Amino acid sequence: ARKCVLSGLWKNELGSNMTISAVNTDGGFTGLYHTAVTATDKHIRVSPLKGSQKPTNQRKQPTFGFTVSWTFSNSMTVFVGQCFMDDKGKETLKTMWLLREEVSSPGADWKATRVGTNIFTRIK
């Protein structure tokens, strides 16, 4: 692919995978996220994602963002990143994320957000 469009199947270094639907004309997309890890004692379930990417008719390596609303916990993650393509056409999504857990009071708000990075590559 000459330009990086996010639709398709992706996996990250944690073993999580996501399926992104067709990206519509305004850059919007939806999909499903299956995380391989959780910091809760809940059973992991597939969770919906919604996001947008910069249109590829203007950019070859677009920035994007998406939100995962976890179906098995009251937490939420936002991912933001960019798609990079090497000279062989291999695509990599370099992302950072914020994971917000639900806490019981404003006094606990200070410890409610985790941050990290993930790299995604396509699953053929």
Ligand SMILES: O=C(CCCC[C@@H]1SC[C@@H]2NC(=O)N[C@@H]21)Nc1ccc([N+](=O)[O-])cc1
């Ligand atoms: O565990 C969760 C929900 C699942 C988060 C998976 C994260 S998203 C960033 C990273 N990339 C992945 O592919 N998977 C991980 N929520 C949660 C965590 C901790 C607490 N807590 O109370 O500590 C509550 C809910």
